[in-house]
Amino acid sequence: MNQLSVNSLYCQYDSQSVLKDLSLDLAENEIIALLGPSGCGKTTLLKAIAGLQPISSGEIFISQKQVSGENITIPSERRNIGMIFQDYALFPHLTAEENVAFGLKQGDKTSKAQRAIEMLTLVGLADFAKRYPHELSGGQQQRVAIARALAYQPALILLDEPFSNIDNQSREKLMPEIRNILKQQKVSGLLVTHNKDEAFAFADKIAVFQQGQLAQLGTAEELYYGPQSKYVADFIGKASYLPILKASSSSIETALGTIEIAAGQLATPETAMVMVRPEQVSIKADPNGAYQVQDKAFCGHYWRYTVQSSQDESGILLSYSNENIPDESKVSIELSGPNPAIIKK
Numbered sequence: 001m002n003q004l005s006v007n008s009l010y011c012q013y014d015s016q017s018v019l020k021d022l023s024l025d026l027a028e029n030e031i032i033a034l035l036g037p038s039g040c041g042k043t044t045l046l047k048a049i050a051g052l053q054p055i056s057s058g059e060i061f062i063s064q065k066q067v068s069g070e071n072i073t074i075p076s077e078r079r080n081i082g083m084i085f086q087d088y089a090l091f092p093h094l095t096a097e098e099n100v101a102f103g104l105k106q107g108d109k110t111s112k113a114q115r116a117i118e119m120l121t122l123v124g125l126a127d128f129a130k131r132y133p134h135e136l137s138g139g140q141q142q143r144v145a146i147a148r149a150l151a152y153q154p155a156l157i158l159l160d161e162p163f164s165n166i167d168n169q170s171r172e173k174l175m176p177e178i179r180n181i182l183k184q185q186k187v188s189g190l191l192v193t194h195n196k197d198e199a200f201a202f203a204d205k206i207a208v209f210q211q212g213q214l215a216q217l218g219t220a221e222e223l224y225y226g227p228q229s230k231y232v233a234d235f236i237g238k239a240s241y242l243p244i245l246k247a248s249s250s251s252i253e254t255a256l257g258t259i260e261i262a263a264g265q266l267a268t269p270e271t272a273m274v275m276v277r278p279e280q281v282s283i284k285a286d287p288n289g290a291y292q293v294q295d296k297a298f299c300g301h302y303w304r305y306t307v308q309s310s311q312d313e314s315g316i317l318l319s320y321s322n323e324n325i326p327d328e329s330k331v332s333i334e335l336s337g338p339n340p341a342i343i344k345k
């Protein structure tokens with residue numbers, strides 16, 4: 001069952017279209033990251049779902065109930081959603097416990113306080129209940145915000161760049177913790193981010209945005225090894241591209257040899273090319289090799305190489321290797337790992 005369905009949504013500011021025919025489903029207990037460059041419409045979608053942004057057309061359903069559509073606009077406070085922002089948005093004059101208890105509608109003062117402590121315990125802050133926001137670190141304030149959002153058992157939690165004000169070290173610890181809490185509480189989540197590492201670590205699936213439209217939706221691995229466009233390939237990681245020299249219904253020829261393809265896969269040399277990730281390109285020092293090391297960098301547990309074909313000036317490939325191969329060495333290349341992706345030019 002879908003916890004959220006967005007159907008053919010359009011949004012605009014003045015006359016500028018920001019979301020165009022956008023559809024997205026979020027299953028129960030699922031976390032999806034909305035990933036894309038600045039200004040592509042991620043926050044606008046989050047606001048439209050929250051009821052904070054008027055829509056031009058389309059429909060939004062939360063827990064199977066229509067909340068936006070033609071002549072339907074359920075107010076934000078009746079959508080049963082929790083929102084987490086990058087600036088925590090806690091009340092500065094209330095303690096952590098009072099912040100969490102603030103939005104609870106049901107129960108007397110004692111039961112609200114009990115619920116607040118229960119939620120603070122869940123996020124590991126029971127001992128900080130009496131502290132004010134300015135007495136907490138950024139990561140702790142964000143945990144309080146999560147406790148507050150979860151306290152009223154929302155159907156869905158919307159997270160707008162919640163980790164961007166938190167230092168790298170704390171973020172790496174906080175992200176899996178918050179993810180585990182959402183999973184444990186069985187709450188679905190939508191995370192807005194422009195950081196692909198955050199999307200990979202936090203979400204079950206990633207929706208890559210391109211100018212108000214969904215370019216591709218899939219798991220991190222699907223998007224990494226099977227992007228459908230150069231835009232998605234480049235946004236998700238480093239890549240090299242090879243022209244298709246010849247194509248048949250079952251294979252294609254590239255400068256690196258023959259690649260088998262599945263029936264029906266787009267593979268015409270005029271409209272498609274092959275994408276490979278650096279770890280799919282294995283290089284080996286070889287005096288008779290057809291490529292030469294052009295540039296290299298030590299990256300800790302591997303070396304990153306740029307190698308160039310001696311026959312074709314545009315034949316440039318990126319490769320990761322554990323071997324330290326001297327500058328300007330000739331190298332031979334082999335493709336390894338998952339089948340390379342065939343994408344539209």
Ligand SMILES: Nc1ncnc2c1ncn2[C@@H]1O[C@H](COP(=O)(O)OP(=O)(O)OP(=O)(O)O)[C@@H](O)[C@H]1O
Binds near residue numbers: 013036044
């Ligand atoms: N209140 C507004 N009035 C007019 N235009 C707006 C308004 N809010 C956003 N926009 C425009 O809508 C587009 C999408 O903005 P949005 O905030 O949704 O992008 P985003 O992908 O979340 O970007 P970021 O990652 O920078 O937050 C941008 O071109 C932005 O300038």
